[in-house]
Amino acid sequence: MFNITIDGKEMQVPKGTMLIDACRQAGADIPTFCYDPDLRLAGSCRICVVEAKGRRNLLASCVTPVENNMVIETESPDVIEARKVVLELLLARHKLECHVCEKDGDCRLQDYCYRYGVGESRFAGEGPHFFKNDPNPFIERDYDKCIMCTRCVRACEEITGAQAINVEHRGHHARIATAFNGNLEDSPCVFCGQCVMVCPVGALNSKISMGKGKSYQVDKVATTCTYCGTGCTFELNVKDDQIVGVSSMRDEGFSPVNKGAVC
Numbered sequence: 330m331f332n333i334t335i336d337g338k339e340m341q342v343p344k345g346t347m348l349i350d351a352c353r354q355a356g357a358d359i360p361t362f363c364y365d366p367d368l369r370l371a372g373s374c375r376i377c378v379v380e381a382k383g384r385r386n387l388l389a390s391c392v393t394p395v396e397n398n399m400v401i402e403t404e405s406p407d408v409i410e411a412r413k414v415v416l417e418l419l420l421a422r423h424k425l426e427c428h429v430c431e432k433d434g435d436c437r438l439q440d441y442c443y444r445y446g447v448g449e450s451r452f453a454g455e456g457p458h459f460f461k462n463d464p465n466p467f468i469e470r471d472y473d474k475c476i477m478c479t480r481c482v483r484a485c486e487e488i489t490g491a492q493a494i495n496v497e498h499r500g501h502h503a504r505i506a507t508a509f510n511g512n513l514e515d516s517p518c519v520f521c522g523q524c525v526m527v528c529p530v531g532a533l534n535s536k537i538s539m540g541k542g543k544s545y546q547v548d549k550v551a552t553t554c555t556y557c558g559t560g561c562t563f564e565l566n567v568k569d570d571q572i573v574g575v576s577s578m579r580d581e582g583f584s585p586v587n588k589g590a591v592c
Contacts, residue, residue, distance in 0.1 A: 330342065330343060330344070331343070331344055331346070331395050331396065331397040331398075331399075332397060332398055333351055333395055333397075333398070333399045333400075333401065334399070334400045334401065335351060335352055335355035335357060335401045335403065336355060336356075336357060336401070336402060336403055336404070338355050338356070340354065340355060342354065342395055344394075344395075345394055345395075346394065346395045347390065347391060347392070347393065347394055347395070348379060348388060348390035348391075348393045348394070348395055348399075348401065349361070349364065349377055349390040349391045351395050351401075352379060352390055352401065352403050357403040357404075359377050359379070359390055359403060360376045360377060360412065360437070360441050360444070361374070361376060361377050361391065361437075362374035362376050362437060362438075362476055362478040362480075362529055363391070363478040363479060363480060364377060364391040365480055365483070365484075365527060367484075367487075367488065367579070367588070367589065368480060368483040368484060368487055368488075368527075369483055369487065370391060370392050371391075371392075371478070371479055371483070372389045372391055372392035373477070373478070373479065374415065374476070374477075374478055375389055375411070375415050376412055376415050376416070376441065377389055377390045377391050378390065378408055378411050378412065379401050379402065379403045379408060380401065380402045380403075380405045380407055380408050381399055381400065381401055382399075382400035382401075382402075383400075387407065387408060387411055409445065412441070412445055413445050413446075413447055416438070416441055416442055416445060416447040417447060417449075417450040417451055417452055418450070418452060419438060419476050420438075420442070420447070420449065420450035421450040421452040421453070421454060422455075422456065422457055422501070423438065423457065423473070423474055423476065423530075424457045424471070424473035424474050427439055430474070430531040431531055431534045431538075431539055431540075431543065432528075432530055432531035432534070432543075432544075433531075433543055434543050434544050434545045435543070435544035435545070436529070436530050436531060437529040437530065438476060438529070438530050439530075454501075455501065457472075457473030457474075458473070459472035459473050459475060459504045460472060460473045461506075461510075463512050463513055464512060464514070465512065465513045465514050465520065465536075466536060466537075467520045467522065467535065467536055467537065468513060468520065468522065468524070468525060468533060468534070468535065468536060469533070469534045469535075469536050469539065470505075470513075470532070470533060471531065471532055471533075471534070472504055472505060472532055473532075474530050474531045474532040475504065475505060475530070475532040476529070476530055476532070477496070477503055477504075477505070478529060479496060479505075480524075480527040480528065480529065481494060481505060481524035481527060481528055481532075481533060482494055482495055482496060482505060484523045484524055484526070484527045485518075485523065485524055488523050488590050489519065489521050489523050489590070491516075491517045491518055491519055491521075492517060493507055493513065493516040493517045493518035493519075494506065494507055494516070494518075494524070497510060505532075521590075521591050521592060522535060522575075522591050523577070523590060523591055526576065526577040526589070526591060535574055535575075537574065538566065538573055538574030541568065541571075541573035541574065542566070542568040542573050542574075546568055547566040547567060547568045547573060547574070548566075548567045548568070549564040549565070549566055549567075549576065550564060550565045550567055551563075551564055551578065551583060552564070552565055554592065556592070559586060559587070560586045561584075561586055561587035561590070561591075561592060562578055562583060562584045562585075562586065562587065563575055563576065563577055563578055563584070563587075563591060564576045564577070564578055575591070577589040577590065577591050
């Protein structure tokens with residue numbers, strides 16, 4: 330067991346525990362974009378940084394294991410300023426149309442900008458130009474809203490096993506794409522929608538559900554799929570007594586068979 334102090338609270342955690350888990354055990358609300366407990370660690374978005382006493386740089390808590398006698402601050406002035414800069418950098422290439430976005434009310438970028446008072450970006454330059462007009466009937470790929478967290482890429486590879494998408498190019502021109510930036514129907518994509526389920530912003534949406542109700546306008550009803558005998562569980566999104574969409578249940582306690590994966 331390692332001793333650690335988080336926001337003045339002393340506690341013990343097992344060796345190998347990641348900082349983000351220790352901070353959350355201490356009651357800290359650590360923001361995340363790229364982190365997902367069911368996916369391999371990326372440590373790319375840097376919104377989860379915390380300050381460790383005696384360290385020169387802020388630490389990405391999702392990829393940093395706890396060390397003995399660490400003293401951590403999760404909301405120090407430097408941490409807050411760093412998170413604000415991260416949000417401004419994301420907004421510099423993000424299409425701002427929250428009022429008509431399907432993820433309005435269920436968007437982490439929107440939530441964190443509100444939390445830290447970031448209304449616009451000071452970084453000017455080339456605007457979004459990544460929208461992909463994909464003719465498939467299931468998934469809209471509006472990459473002008475993509476924050477490059479790569480959760481969709483990792484979910485496609487690790488949960489579905491399709492490996493249909495990956496990161497193309499680097500730097501400011503980086504984008505999520507299929508091979509040769511083709512259409513999903515020409516890739517190994519099986520249209521399960523797992524990428525839509527893990528996307529923290531409005532870059533990926535179900536075309537079937539679009540315009541039929543935002544997250545806070547629908548009731549979510551847990552059910553078991555009857556298509557085959559596996560027994561997968563998920564949530565039906567219901568509005569005005571009509572099924573308008575489906576969402577995965579990521580909690581293993583409620584989804585022991587498929588653990589949030591969609592078919």
